[in-house]
Amino acid sequence: MPNTQQAKKRLRQNAKRRQINRSRKTAIKTFTRKTLKAIEEGKLEEAQANFVQTQKRLDKAAKGSTIHPNKAARRKSRLQKRLNALQAKPSS
Template identity: 40%
Template sequence: MPNKKSAAKRVLVAERNRLYNRFWKTRCKNAVKKVLEAVAQGDKDLAGKRLVEAQSVLDKAVVKGVIHRNTAARRKSGVAAKVHVLLKTAQA
């Protein structure tokens, strides 16, 4: 237990932030998983649509300070590359 009033407040704030961050991190992971599922199914239209949604969710998480911008950029790049490969194979 915290000994000071300010320490007690920090415990409450830290718990609030933990829940908020967990919500956004889970949302990011789910968005990326949905893109990968669409890629695995070979549905290029759905994959493109979900890619846009995933990029939006990752960008929002960056703005809110939940994840670092380079982490979001790395995830967006990796998912976009897989969608790009799907589109290339669909055209060929």
């Protein structure tokens, strides 16, 4: 248990930040899954719409120090690579 006022405040801050970070990470995972599923099913428009949302959440998480900026950039790059492969593939 924290004894000082500052330690008590830090405990409250950490709990609040933990909730925010968890929610941001969950949103990233959800939209990443949606994007990948759309790519696998060959739904280009849906994949692009989900990719925009994924990018938005990755950028916000990186800006707020939830995840490292390089990690956000790497994930966006890998998703974009898959999306580009889907666009290049001739539609049947």
